[in-house]
Amino acid sequence: MNLSYREKSLWVSLLVSLIITSYFGNKIVALFSEGATADPGAVSALLLKIIIASVIVEVVLHTLLAMSEQDGANEPEDEREKLFRLQANEWGYWFLAVGVITCIVHELINKQLTASADSLSHSAYQQVGFAPLELKLVAIFWISEIIRFTAQLYFYRKGE
């Protein structure tokens, strides 16, 4: 397999995103499977761990990659790589835009429904831990990043 430095870098980013988030994703799902009373502090702490773990692992792996391939790391992006990046960004950001708008509309409709419902269900909604909208937005952002990395890798492979 003939991989350029940038393609290897993308593989690192994709694998880190998938592995770390999968590892912590189960724990987040478990928090909400208990019902609508998930502790907001616990969810926030878990998300913070995901972010810190991702950053540390990515920095370490990219540093090792750059050290093993210094020529590639110092080369600027060429026109083909730039084209792949821009096309992949379009795919990823389309998903992000649609996902965010859908989430917000869904949330507004939900709030309208719960506001008009009885006070008990309304207070239950308020008690939902780390407000689901924020978590959904984080998940949408994460998926759009996965789409971006995967799309770029697809273009790199297809282009050979």
Next chain:
Amino acid sequence: MAQFIINNKIRELRFFANEMTQSELAKQVGVTRQTIMAIEKGKYSPSLEVAFKIAQAFDKPLHEVFSYDLQG
């Protein structure tokens, strides 16, 4: 409708240029080796600037390196 494709003789020209490697050509042109490989295989059409740089690397006019032919 007739389909046209861009062909090139880069591989052949590299061979006759003291067996220039893809890496050497890539460095001269300012792209990655993988881009040169993709151009040779016809999987990627370079920009005009890169096409001219490739032709310059072989000291050949553009039409002797690239051609726009009817497919099939």
